[in-house]
Amino acid sequence: MSEPSRPRRLLPIFVGAAVAGLVAGAVAVYVMGSGDGNGNVAAKADCAGALAAAERAAPHAKGQVAAFRIATEPRSLADLAFTAPDGTPVTLASLGDRVSLVNVWATWCVPCREEMPTLDRLQAVLGGERFAVVPINIDNTERARAFLADIGVKDLPLYSEVSGKFFQTLKNAGLALGLPTTLLVDGKGCEIGILEGPAEWDSDDAKALIRAAAGV
DSSP states (O other): OHHHHHHHHHHHHHHHHHHHHHHHHHHHHHTTTOOSSOHHHHHHHHTHHHHHHHHHHGGGOOGGGTTOEEOOSOOBOTTOEEEOTTSOEEEGGGSOSSEEEEEEEOTTOHHHHHHHHHHHHHHHHHOSSSEEEEEEEOSOHHHHHHHHHHTTOOSOOOEEOTTSHHHHHHHHTTSOSSSOEEEEEOTTSBEEEEEESOOOTTSHHHHHHHHHHHTO
C-alpha cells in the first residue's frame, strides 16, 4: 500500500512550488525596471488605459479567439527588450502610441509557421497608426527572414530576440508555456490580454477583438 501513497505526498509539494514560482514571476513583471519598490503603484497608474481596453475587448474573446485571456490586473511589460528590423534595440514601451499584437515565434515551431500568413493579412487590414502586428522571432534571424520570404509575407516586419530572455521572462511570469504566444499590449507596454497557442488572426472574431481594444 506504500507505493500508491507517494504521489499524494508529492503533489502538494509540486503544486506549492509551482504556485510560488508563478507568484514570484508575476512580481518580477509588475516591478520590472524599478528597484525602488514602487513598481506596483507605477503599473496601476500606467496601465489603467490597458485595463479599459481589456474591458472593451472582453465580449469579443470568443470563436476563433476564445482562448484569449483578458487582463484583469495591471501588468506592465514595458521594459521587455528586443531588436527592431533595422537592428536597433527597442522595448514594448517604445513601439509607439498604439496597440500592438506581439507574436512570439520560432521557425522550428509548426503552429507558428502555420499562423504567420494570418498575421500578415491582419496587419494588411488593420495595421496603421493605432494598431500593429509585432512578430518577434526568438531562434534565428536569418532563417526567420528566409521563411517569411518563402511564404510571401508582404506586410510584417521582422523583430527578433535570440538570447532567450524575452520568452524566458514571460515563462517565469506564468504568461507563456510554449510557442506561439501572442500578447496584446497598449502603447505603454501594458498587457491587454494574451493567447497561448495558434489562432486564426485574420478571422472576423480576431478582428472584432482587436478593433474593440485598439479603437480601429
